Amino acid sequence: MTVTETTATATATETAPAVMPDFGDDDADRTMCFICSKGTLDMAYPALVMANGALGEGIDVHLFFTFWGMDMITKKTMGDLKFTILGNPATHMPQGLGGVPGMTAVATKMMKKQIADLDVPEIPEFLELLVDSGAHLWACRMSVDMMKLDQDDLFDGVEDIINVTDFMELSDDAQIIFV
């Protein structure tokens, strides 16, 4: 059953509705920083999905890619992240199976299909979506040097290669999530 409430304000027509969602337009700006440090398919998505949700809520979003997370923004690898059942007991598969040649390719294909079935984009397209939604993408200086990369090797949406101090400055007062 439903309840109907008659309030004094409900009679005030031509004005704002008595019950209105709070879209938080007057709230202080909130910033979230995601540190993406993994290069496997299953560990790439959590930050991207959360970042996308945050952007949709009007939150300022920064993604900082470091170590294996560089694979997510390196042109050569970003479309080819893999998923393995090796070392991942949450797959509930016999771990020995993970060592069988070709098994990682099979597992990757299966996971990609599951993700596509939900109409969730692949990594390169997802990053484009995030940039279009206003996200800021940053690459880690030490990782770039270590892997002998430069800006040209990286996804075009990456704004700059920054060091830890730069990251600390831009994440001042932000909520930081390490993935």
Added chain:
Amino acid sequence: MTSTTNTTNTTSTTTTTSIAGLDVCVDHEGFMTVYDEWSDEICVALAAAIGIGELTDDHWAAIRFLRADFAEQGETATLRRVNRVGGIATKRLFQLFPKKPAKKMAYVAGLPKPHGCV
């Protein structure tokens, strides 16, 4: 005002409120709950209430897509769906409905908030 509400949302209470001089059913947050109670006039009033003073053709294109898609799918399109299926650029949606485009679009289109994550 009498209670004639037949809500589809079983998890929350539906209230009647007045929008553009018409009594409509809304959920506890203020999102309309009855698809057919919505009209262009109500849409304009809802948009004005959340600070969108003028609805341009681009606004209407997004709103019309959302309405039509809901009628077909039974759920509110996510931003990605508005982009992919509706053909409206994500960047543009953030300009048209600043900060929280998915929720704001759903609100003015008289639909529930989208439930999809992406």
